[in-house]
Amino acid sequence: MIEVQDLTKQYAGRVAVDGISFFVRRGEIVGFLGPNGAGKSTTMRILSGYMPPTSGSALVAGHDVFRDSISVRKNVGYMPEMAPLYTDMRVKEYLHFRGELKGLGGRELRRRTGEVMDLCGVTDVRRRLIANLSKGYRQRVALADALIHRPPLLILDEPTNGLDPTQIRHVREMLLDLRDQHTVLLSTHILSEVEQICDRVIMIHHGRIRACDTPRNLKNQLRAAAAVHLELQGNGKVIKELEKLPGVRKAVEEEPLEGWRVINVRVEARNDIREAILDLATREKWRVRELHQQLPSLEDVFVELAASDAPPRNT
Amino acid sequence: MRTFWVLLKKELRGFFVSPVAYIVLALVMVQNGFSFRAALSILETGSGSAGSIVKWTFDSGWFWLSYFFIFPLLTMRLFAEEKKLGTFETLFTAPVRAWQVVWSKYGAAMIFYCILWLPSLANFALVHSLTGGVVEMPEGELRGSYLILLLMGMFNIAVGCFASSLTSNQIVAAVISFTVSLMHYLAGIFILYVGRKVPEIFVDAVGYIASVEHIRTFTSGLIDTRPVVYYASLALLFLGFTHQVVEFRRWRP
Numbered sequence: 001m002i003e004v005q006d007l008t009k010q011y012a013g014r015v016a017v018d019g020i021s022f023f024v025r026r027g028e029i030v031g032f033l034g035p036n037g038a039g040k041s042t043t044m045r046i047l048s049g050y051m052p053p054t055s056g057s058a059l060v061a062g063h064d065v066f067r068d069s070i071s072v073r074k075n076v077g078y079m080p081e082m083a084p085l086y087t088d089m090r091v092k093e094y095l096h097f098r099g100e101l102k103g104l105g106g107r108e109l110r111r112r113t114g115e116v117m118d119l120c121g122v123t124d125v126r127r128r129l130i131a132n133l134s135k136g137y138r139q140r141v142a143l144a145d146a147l148i149h150r151p152p153l154l155i156l157d158e159p160t161n162g163l164d165p166t167q168i169r170h171v172r173e174m175l176l177d178l179r180d181q182h183t184v185l186l187s188t189h190i191l192s193e194v195e196q197i198c199d200r201v202i203m204i205h206h207g208r209i210r211a212c213d214t215p216r217n218l219k220n221q222l223r224a225a226a227a228v229h230l231e232l233q234g235n236g237k238v239i240k241e242l243e244k245l246p247g248v249r250k251a252v253e254e255e256p257l258e259g260w261r262v263i264n265v266r267v268e269a270r271n272d273i274r275e276a277i278l279d280l281a282t283r284e285k286w287r288v289r290e291l292h293q294q295l296p297s298l299e300d301v302f303v304e305l306a307a308s309d310a311p312p313r314n315t
Numbered sequence: 316m317r318t319f320w321v322l323l324k325k326e327l328r329g330f331f332v333s334p335v336a337y338i339v340l341a342l343v344m345v346q347n348g349f350s351f352r353a354a355l356s357i358l359e360t361g362s363g364s365a366g367s368i369v370k371w372t373f374d375s376g377w378f379w380l381s382y383f384f385i386f387p388l389l390t391m392r393l394f395a396e397e398k399k400l401g402t403f404e405t406l407f408t409a410p411v412r413a414w415q416v417v418w419s420k421y422g423a424a425m426i427f428y429c430i431l432w433l434p435s436l437a438n439f440a441l442v443h444s445l446t447g448g449v450v451e452m453p454e455g456e457l458r459g460s461y462l463i464l465l466l467m468g469m470f471n472i473a474v475g476c477f478a479s480s481l482t483s484n485q486i487v488a489a490v491i492s493f494t495v496s497l498m499h500y501l502a503g504i505f506i507l508y509v510g511r512k513v514p515e516i517f518v519d520a521v522g523y524i525a526s527v528e529h530i531r532t533f534t535s536g537l538i539d540t541r542p543v544v545y546y547a548s549l550a551l552l553f554l555g556f557t558h559q560v561v562e563f564r565r566w567r568p
């Protein structure tokens with residue numbers, strides 16, 4: 001559905017997107033992650049036909065985003081960051097206008113307007129002026145606009161930004177429902193959302209792709225160590241003994257809990273030392289109340305990625 | 316083409332819900348009232364100057380008073396507001412072409428501009444019917460007057476569109492288009508002024524750019540093709556500039 005080759009975008013000499021290549025298959029939900037200023041919105045703007053890349057190529061639904069931008073736009077439902085809308089229009093009127101602009105007409109237009117209003121939960125406010133809507137409702141109107149012409153590809157820039165938790169869940173379920181008919185590329189800063197709905201994740205930092213895989217594989221590859229959480233009662237040299245175990249980076253003592261010592265053991269990647277700890281405890285006659293492994297979260301992946309410093313390129 | 320109509324409808328609607336547009340309408344109606352009153356008093360005193368009620372109405376100081384305010388006020392919103400709201404992005408990710416956007420905005424402004432002058436037409440019709448046809452309605456002068464109004468509108472509104480496309484600040488847009496309109500007017504006056512002291516060639520040049528002179532000619536019922544070509548081509552030029560500015564983000568180095 002999307003094929004991107006060596007895509008580069010410069011703003012007045014600053015490189016925002018730096019030679020990225022990736023693809024998105026039909027029917028996939030792909031999450032686009034990265035710290036602020038990574039170049040996510042820039043890439044999405046290019047893919048939706050708003051502006052051309054400085055160099056490189058991007059095919060969307062088989063059309064080149066620069067040479068055949070109108071065909072690309074017909075196939076894409078794009079929801080920009082911050083949901084810009086005409087504030088002097090009423091909700092229904094706006095969606096009606098957008099539907100018409102995207103080629104719907106007559107009965108089909110009226111039917112789709114009603115459908116997307118129901119789907120995005122804005123039917124109640126359909127006669128309200130957009131200027132008077134809350135941020136969350138504007139976000140919903142923008143989403144309804146992206147959906148109205150049944151585009152095969154949805155490009156959503158932070159679609160759940162500013163929604164309440166119920167609505168976030170609603171959007172998530174909606175995207176899962178839509179996956180039969182739509183391919184979705186979405187950017188977000190809510191990592192749990194990505195873990196729940198995305199088939200693949202593309203991580204981008206300083207305009208370059210840093211990782212591109214399923215959320216599960218990403219977590220497995222994580223260099224950052226997993227940790228083991230321990231609650232025990234034992235003698236003074238617990239920390240020293242634990243740190244002697246192979247594969248342990250560091251053992252940190254935390255606040256004691258109800259008379260039990262709480263220890264966090266940081267482990268090198270892909271090491272499972274739970275058995276070794278238990279053996280040690282048996283030998284040393286420590287009493288163990290709790291022992292469990294903390295798996296790395298996508299957040300850890302994200303933070304590690306963002307912390308790794310690759311200076312932005314200037315031209 | 317369908318897309319163009321959809322956009323035109325939306326832009327026109329924008330004028331009818333905008334308070335600024337009604338302020339302009341009120342301004343023009345007041346101005347019309349004053350200049351029409353002045354024209355009527357010339358008629359009453361019968362001060363002997365040549366012309367008709369139509370000529371006295373438009374070829375007057377009152378007319379120029381509102382002239383410079385109409386265009387910036389009508390056009391400042393067109394592109395600047397889209398930029399401010401960020402709706403340029405939603406607009407240009409729908410399947411629309413730049414010319415459709417530019418011409419729909421220009422077209423809507425022109426239509427509203429034409430509506431502005433309808434009340435003045437009603438004035439003439441009213442005085443004609445009230446006096447039982449004693450006050451003549453010179454057809455040629457009517458036609459000439461409204462043609463020159465249309466031509467000046469075409470040019471100045473194109474300037475306004477261009478100004479509005481340059482910035483996301485409506486005030487800045489208004490100031491730019493006001494300045495350009497005023498400079499154009501002053502250039503005409505200036506040439507008229509020096510035209511008396513310098514060779515004949517300059518006097519010919521006057522015919523080209525002096526708006527005051529154009530009004531004088533056309534309201535007398537004379538239709539000169541040179542100003543027609545002049546205003547129409549300038550309008551096209553500025554719309555071309557506007558198109559380029561709107562497409563700027565699509566330029567490739």
Ligand SMILES: Nc1ncnc2c1ncn2[C@@H]1O[C@H](COP(=O)(O)OP(=O)(O)OP(=O)(O)O)[C@@H](O)[C@H]1O
Pocket residue numbers: 011012014015016034035036037038039040041042043081
């Ligand atoms: N119109 C512009 N002119 C100049 N520089 C820009 C422009 N838009 C974005 N940039 C720069 O390009 C880089 C990438 O911006 P982009 O908006 O794509 O980031 P992002 O990944 O969407 O960030 P966020 O998570 O904050 O939305 C940033 O350094 C930004 O300052």
Ligand SMILES: [Mg+2]
Pocket residue numbers: 040041042081157
């Ligand atoms: Mg962004």
